Amino acid sequence: MKVSGAILFFVFASVFLSCTSKVKQESDINYHKNDSVVKFVKQELPESFEEFNKKFHSDSLFQVSRVDFPIEGKHVAGFEQYNWTRKNWQFQAIPVAEKTEIGEYQHSxxxxDTLVTERFWIDNSGFEVERQFKLIGNKWFLIYYNDINL
Structure with missing residues (x-):
């Protein structure tokens, strides 16, 4: 009886191992249905702009990582004018908002789904700020920042 019990154990163990190996191999490959290959692709959902907006305007390291340098737009203050770089970047703390409480500025x-453009200005004053955020590879980036104050 001991010999047949040992043989039975090895038969069950080899059947079990071959089944789990076969399942693993099939899951690593593709699912075959009626001689056609069905591929299961995990799709990453686009980042929420609201969550990005909060983190972008509160975390300086995250902000710099999500500015698509070299960025379009420039800083102009009187005679001072320069393009934005990582070295001269100024942390932006004011989040994009539907409405603003600042009465003197015009706001739009x-x-x-893929682009957010916000603009502040004062008519006939030489003051205008515009920024654009774009969804790139399911992540939001600042792609344009114009800060004009003449």
């Missing part, structure tokens, strides 16, 4: 906000 245009949002699509």
């Amino acid at each position: 906000l245009v949002k699509t």
Whole structure:
């Protein structure tokens, strides 16, 4: 009986191991249905602009990582003028908002699924700030920042 019990154990163990190996191999490959290959692709959902907006305007390291340098737009203050670089970047603490509490500024906000454009200005004053955020590879980036104060 001991010999047949040992043989039975090895038969069950080899069947079990060959089944789990086969399942692993099939899951690593593709699912075959009626001689056609069905591929399961994990798709990453686009980052929420609201969550990005909060983190971008509160975390300086995250902010710099999400500015698509070299960025379009420039800083102009009187006779001082320069393009934005990592070295001269100024932390932006004011989040994009639907409405603003600043009465003297005009404000516009245009949002699509892949682009957010916000603009502040004072008519006939030489003051205008515009920034654009774009969804690139399911992550939001600042792609344009114009800060004009003449």
